[in-house]
Amino acid sequence: MTDYVNYTTGEPVADGTAPDGPINERWDKRRFEAKLVNPANRRKHTVIVVGTGLAGGSAGATLAEQGYHVVQFCYQDSPRRAHSIAAQGGINAAKNYRNDGDSVHRLFYDTVKGGDFRARESNVHRLAQISVEIIDQCVAQGVPFAREYGGLLDTRSFGGVQVSRTFYARGQTGQQLLLGAYQALSRQIAAGNVEMHPRTEMLDVIVVDGRARGIVARDLVTGKIDTYFADAVVLASGGYGNVFYLSTNAMNSNATAIWRAHRRGAWFANPCFTQIHPTCIPRTGDHQSKLTLMSESLRNDGRIWVPRAKGDTRPAHQIPEEERDYYLERIYPSFGNLVPRDIASRAAKNVCDEGRGVGPGGQGVYLDFADAIRRMGHKAVEAKYGNLFDMYQRITDEDPYQVPMRIYPAVHYTMGGLWVDYDLQTTVPGLFAVGEANFSDHGANRLGASALMQGLADGYFVLPATINDYLARHPHQEAVTHEHPVVQDVLAETEDRLNLLLSVDGDRTPDSFHRELGELMWEFCGMARTDAGLRKALERIPQIREEFWRRIKVPGTGEEFNQSLEKANRIVDYLELAELMCLDALHRAESCGGHFREESQTPDGEAARDDDEFAYAAAWEFTGTGDAPVLHREDLVFEYVHPTQRSYA
Amino acid sequence: MKLTLRVWRQPNADADGAMSTYEVDGISSDMSFLEMLDTLNEELILRGEDPVAFDHDCREGICGACSLVINGDAHGPERTTTCQLHMRSFADGDTIDIEPWRASAFPVIKDLVVDRSAFDRIIQAGGYVSAPTGSAPEAHATAVPKADADFAFEHAECIGCGACVAACPNGAAMLFTSAKVNHLNVLPQGAPERETRVLDMVAQMDSEGFGGCTLTGECATACPKGIPLVSITSMNREWLRAARKVGKR
Numbered sequence: 077m078t079d080y081v082n083y084t085t086g087e088p089v090a091d092g093t094a095p096d097g098p099i100n101e102r103w104d105k106r107r108f109e110a111k112l113v114n115p116a117n118r119r120k121h122t123v124i125v126v127g128t129g130l131a132g133g134s135a136g137a138t139l140a141e142q143g144y145h146v147v148q149f150c151y152q153d154s155p156r157r158a159h160s161i162a163a164q165g166g167i168n169a170a171k172n173y174r175n176d177g178d179s180v181h182r183l184f185y186d187t188v189k190g191g192d193f194r195a196r197e198s199n200v201h202r203l204a205q206i207s208v209e210i211i212d213q214c215v216a217q218g219v220p221f222a223r224e225y226g227g228l229l230d231t232r233s234f235g236g237v238q239v240s241r242t243f244y245a246r247g248q249t250g251q252q253l254l255l256g257a258y259q260a261l262s263r264q265i266a267a268g269n270v271e272m273h274p275r276t277e278m279l280d281v282i283v284v285d286g287r288a289r290g291i292v293a294r295d296l297v298t299g300k301i302d303t304y305f306a307d308a309v310v311l312a313s314g315g316y317g318n319v320f321y322l323s324t325n326a327m328n329s330n331a332t333a334i335w336r337a338h339r340r341g342a343w344f345a346n347p348c349f350t351q352i353h354p355t356c357i358p359r360t361g362d363h364q365s366k367l368t369l370m371s372e373s374l375r376n377d378g379r380i381w382v383p384r385a386k387g388d389t390r391p392a393h394q395i396p397e398e399e400r401d402y403y404l405e406r407i408y409p410s411f412g413n414l415v416p417r418d419i420a421s422r423a424a425k426n427v428c429d430e431g432r433g434v435g436p437g438g439q440g441v442y443l444d445f446a447d448a449i450r451r452m453g454h455k456a457v458e459a460k461y462g463n464l465f466d467m468y469q470r471i472t473d474e475d476p477y478q479v480p481m482r483i484y485p486a487v488h489y490t491m492g493g494l495w496v497d498y499d500l501q502t503t504v505p506g507l508f509a510v511g512e513a514n515f516s517d518h519g520a521n522r523l524g525a526s527a528l529m530q531g532l533a534d535g536y537f538v539l540p541a542t543i544n545d546y547l548a549r550h551p552h553q554e555a556v557t558h559e560h561p562v563v564q565d566v567l568a569e570t571e572d573r574l575n576l577l578l579s580v581d582g583d584r585t586p587d588s589f590h591r592e593l594g595e596l597m598w599e600f601c602g603m604a605r606t607d608a609g610l611r612k613a614l615e616r617i618p619q620i621r622e623e624f625w626r627r628i629k630v631p632g633t634g635e636e637f638n639q640s641l642e643k644a645n646r647i648v649d650y651l652e653l654a655e656l657m658c659l660d661a662l663h664r665a666e667s668c669g670g671h672f673r674e675e676s677q678t679p680d681g682e683a684a685r686d687d688d689e690f691a692y693a694a695a696w697e698f699t700g701t702g703d704a705p706v707l708h709r710e711d712l713v714f715e716y717v718h719p720t721q722r723s724y725a
Numbered sequence: 726m727k728l729t730l731r732v733w734r735q736p737n738a739d740a741d742g743a744m745s746t747y748e749v750d751g752i753s754s755d756m757s758f759l760e761m762l763d764t765l766n767e768e769l770i771l772r773g774e775d776p777v778a779f780d781h782d783c784r785e786g787i788c789g790a791c792s793l794v795i796n797g798d799a800h801g802p803e804r805t806t807t808c809q810l811h812m813r814s815f816a817d818g819d820t821i822d823i824e825p826w827r828a829s830a831f832p833v834i835k836d837l838v839v840d841r842s843a844f845d846r847i848i849q850a851g852g853y854v855s856a857p858t859g860s861a862p863e864a865h866a867t868a869v870p871k872a873d874a875d876f877a878f879e880h881a882e883c884i885g886c887g888a889c890v891a892a893c894p895n896g897a898a899m900l901f902t903s904a905k906v907n908h909l910n911v912l913p914q915g916a917p918e919r920e921t922r923v924l925d926m927v928a929q930m931d932s933e934g935f936g937g938c939t940l941t942g943e944c945a946t947a948c949p950k951g952i953p954l955v956s957i958t959s960m961n962r963e964w965l966r967a968a969r970k971v972g973k974r
Contacts, residue, residue, distance in 0.1 A: 154841065154845050216860070227871060228865055274845075327781060360755040365760050368785050473755075
């Protein structure tokens with residue numbers, strides 16, 4: 077039998093830029109030690125930013141404000157549409173406006189614990205410190221956060237915490253924060269400091285003499301493939317949840333930028349750490365193209381339950397109170413419905429696996445607002461959640477004011493991503509990764525309302541401070557031109573790949589392959605993973621890849637607007653990334669956060685971490701398609717938050 | 726469900742377009758409108774035909790990418806985005822016309838995809854608060870009355886889809902422009918640039934080739950986010966106030 081645990085172990089990796097000393101002084105220390113670029117010299121430096129979501133939009137705007145020449149890209153028709161826009165619930169900040177015991181240290185503690193002790197303390201503490209400045213910055217931009225009658229900012233609570241630190245703008249927090257960043261970016265575009273390329277997709281990174289010096293990108297309207305050069309490249313291209321085909325990500329969100337960077341030398345960390353969000357609308361059939369999230373904030377007032385008895389098919393209102401199992405409140409009395417996402421998702425899976433799920437196929441649990449409506453009144457519930465209820469009704473044709481919502485977990489976020497040091501630099505000098513594209517702050521599980529915080533922390537504050545150091549240390553890089561042999565090679569490789577996709581002329585559509593891969597990943601690398609299942613997936617993925625290159629059918633040409641070609645090219649990368657995800661999941665024979673290995677659980681079915689073996693971030697080095705990658709371990713040291721079994725009971 | 730689709734096909738910006746007819750079968754009423762188009766496209770690819778190009782991304786009604794005129798209405802018969810329109814709004818045997826946004830300021834790129842970059846340029850002309858990163862005061866330094874905050878939010882909800890322009894008989898962009906002007910102008914943070922913002926954004930809007938506003942109200946009827954028609958009168962008031970104030974300087 078083939079051994080699918082196919083990797084070798086290389087030198088451990090250490091984060092060389094994280095300062096030491098007391099944790100609350102490290103960020104100051106790093107900023108002081110970082111070299112600066114003279115304001116007059118900044119305009120001579122070009123920085124490429126790929127993506128215009130919260131991380132990319134804020135980074136592009138801020139770098140331009142600092143005086144750098146920014147060249148920015150997004151595949152959407154406008155930088156305003158990046159998928160950060162769909163984040164609903166809110167953004168965390170340790171403002172302690174509620175005087176409820178919050179502090180920078182508590183946000184730091186909650187995030188390290190919520191991440192199941194698989195994140196770096198230094199990074200997380202910096203994130204908690206910066207959270208406070210983010211709210212100030214966004215308010216100054218005119219972001220219309222929810223306010224109290226006295227005119228001050230309102231907050232609410234989110235899963236995994238016991239303080240109320242989440243700032244929000246009804247159910248559209250991501251939209252409002254993104255428009256804030258987009259407007260700041262627009263101001264810099266108008267000022268000529270940012271050269272914006274919408275409808276342009278990055279297809280490869282150009283590494284010359286060991287440093288990132290540019291990208292290859294395709295104009296999605298004309299099909300023209302072109303090269304762009306810079307002194308540093310920032311990837312803000314988001315996560316890779318769409319590897320699962322069905323996820324809450326936007327349809328065109330993809331992994332190509334980070335995967336191509338990985339192939340050029342950027343190590344990929346913890347690829348198996350994916351977040352399955354507990355409150356999504358269940359799927360309705362094979363036609364399903366994506367899944368829709370219902371904000372976690374609903375768990376503040378909604379109660380989650382299933383029938384006590386298996387196979388109970390009575391409508392919800394006919395099931396009396398004593399025959400209902402409010403299982404989260406029962407198992408986790410102190411956090412109740414507000415346990416972290418990984419725990420809520422797994423609990424939902426467990427009750428459905430027991431045959432107690434509700435709705436078509438038994439793949440759902442109730443999220444019931446009857447008590448909330450009785451307690452607060454219909455009007456108050458509508459004011460708080462009206463837009464979410466409307467969206468639910470539109471999609472399911474059911475009225476959640478009358479019957480409980482049905483929810484089921486879905487792929488939502490990827491904690492893994494390109495390995496970066498404290499400066500957010502990848503293992504390729506001059507190549508940086510910000511936001512969901514990197515692996516830095518959430519460990520094995522992200523807390524609700526922390527993605528927006530991290531994206532904006534990286535883009536507004538961290539990267540603009542740390543990239544200075546890199547540029548100051550490499551002030552006079554030799555110009556790279558289109559004619560450079562390395563550039564010609566990368567360009568030719570890209571063109572060959574697209575031409576091959578167009579020339580196979582097989583009998584299967586891109587979507588059919590994407591769907592097949594997604595189903596495989598959901599089954600074997602989804603909410604619960606086993607040694608045997610992951611080996612099965614690792615056997616199957618290369619076969620799908622082989623079939624893909626034999627049977628793919630992409631109509632049209634490369635010299636035109638061709639959405640099938642875009643799709644097919646993204647699947648090429650999913651077919652490689654999926655393999656690394658399964659390998660990472662197989663090698664990590666422990667359960668932690670969103671990564672649940674059935675072989676590793678406590679007697680009461682909770683995730684059993686193995687800190688002796690696995691208290692490290694796994695950074696993978698690419699060696700070739702289908703070849704054994706090299707594992708580099710970064711040991712995680714906990715000086716301030718002592719690792720314990722997470723308890724939310 | 727079995728449906729007849731009449732779809733605008735246009736290979737590129739310079740080519741002539743025309744309506745083409747397709748039959749689709751086995752459509753479920755739970756499908757979204759775009760999933761119905763996905764089904765058509767899968768069939769077209771296997772038949773060796775060019776699939777229908779259309780913009781879409783989040784499919785949750787918030788990114789503003791999707792943009793179809795369905796049976797003559799921007800985003801179709803329901804007050805929502807195209808992606809949140811479901812096939813239960815149609816009946817078995819229906820014939821459905823599908824066209825791109827029609828406006829001279831939104832040229833067609835391919836089939837149902839149009840170029841809305843004019844909207845970005847209107848925002849670039851002044852749809853922001855000049856608050857460079859790092860310069861912000863403490864968030865609670867300035868309280869904002871809840872009524873003003875709610876007014877700002879109501880206008881900030883605009884997703885920039887362009888349905889207002891597509892629905893307007895004049896192809897005007899007043900509702901889009903006014904949403905941003907009103908969002909920022911009511912807030913204390915937006916006050917220092919209150920006059921230049923409205924004057925510059927309106928000037929940019931005019932230069933992009935959008936039509937004039939005759940207050941027919943089609944825009945507000947089509948808007949999936951419910952930006953109200955009075956938004957336009959608020960902006961006109963802002964513009965007059967700004968023009969007088971700047972004129973006096």
